[in-house]
Amino acid sequence: METEKTDFLIIGSGVAGLRAAVELASCGEVLVVTKDVLRESSTEYAQGGVAVAMSDEDRVGIHFEDTLKAGDGLCREDAVKVLVEEGAERILELIEWGAEFDRAGTKLDFTLEAAHSRRRVLHAHGDSTGREIERVLINKVVSLEGVRRFPFAMTVDLVMEDGVCCGAYILKEGRIYRVLARATVLATGGGGQIFSRTTNPPVTTSDGMAIALRAGAVMEDMEFVQFHPTVLFAPAAPQFLLSEAMRGEGGILRNIYGEPFMKNYHPDAELAPRDVVSRAIISEMVRTGSMYVYLDLTHLDAGFIKNRFPRIYRTCLQYDIDITRDRIPVSPAAHYMMGGVRTDTMGRTSVKGLYAAGEVACTGVHGANRLASNSLLEGLVFGARAGRAAGESAPDMTEPAVSAEEPFSDYGRVEDYEEVRTRLRRVMWDRVGIIRCADSLGAAREELSSFMHLLGHQYRTREELELKNMIQTAVVVTEAAIQRRCSLGAHYRSDFPQKEGCHYHIEWRMESGGNLVSHRR
């Protein structure tokens, strides 16, 4: 097996990974490993924007309060404080590097999204905010000497020596490389693909979560999965996100009879928290016997819609939906995982030498439900912080005693790969989705147990490695949802709807034999 050495290894190339790379470039040699092309990450598809308290009417204290309220009492206040206080600095720096956020005249233009009490969401090219941020960060990273890129390279596992992370085993073009590093930053994003309906791109297979779990890292709050209420539901169309900003600009939800219904569920109607809107949509779908509801913008000016949501307008038109004239069929889909690898406010995980930032991490910033558009900001702020911490504290590299011999012996094949993947995603959507109960979760546990034999092997293809990661993460999400017998934020149990007594975190760790152990904090 070939060994590569670098000072700092970054796994993942979305906003958090690239921002960490920028920070680390001045501390030593950096290697950014990503399993596809550099820009293929959730960041690239983020539409609505990036929340930051920079408008004349806003204050960091108000952003702080809105974030805590959305998090339903489970946010870590120190992390939220860091997010809102450092946000403006990270955004101004991006603008200096060339980011073009939309403006109203000469001033930055801020839109409104659910659960924000102020207009505070910056956007770029209407509805391509993530793409603009990714563009700027890639340009920046490419301009930095000492940052190498390793695309189409799948991380198999971390290199561990006496409980310390010393790098990772990487699969590229059928060969496994041992990449040794003084510090490793996980920035692999989330795991929306474990659900059959998701807004996330195909690369989001929860790799970082499963890799960290196998290395003994502590995971936290895994049951909290945010479902986005408005995702395109049309024959042959992809599960395409219809930004919350469309409701922020006046879009109305109607059932299939054309009746607006959100006022019946929450005083904030279309701008109620996402979990409330998603459950209201499901109720209306059940009540009317339909697979979808409508998002209606037809009362808004057509020119404004085309200008404000150009990407959404063009995409829907490809599927014969003119959003200036037609109501758009929508239903919810999995969107964001609030839980992940537990970190402190500097991105340090429970494993020495291992840092995490972005959706793969659980800083506690999102609590039980993420405030819309806080995640790009989280990637910027905590990506920079994880980079700084890794750069400052990484010891000089001492060659680990880990042998350079191939460490994996038991290679397997998943013969019925497509079938297992489809079944896994379906059971998670049907049984561990928006509304959960003991019966549905028990059925999910039973179905997942039939995949356990696949975890005992190592694999040589990206697809099989992804599937292994998805199974492992799905099991933790399901077990966490079974354990939390109450409802908070995005975790809703129809058999335990009460919030009382629900304000605790559940940590998960995998013991060396593969057993999962949990701990309530």
Ligand code: SIN
């Ligand atoms: C959206 O545009 O609705 C998504 C934004 C987010 O999830 O933060």
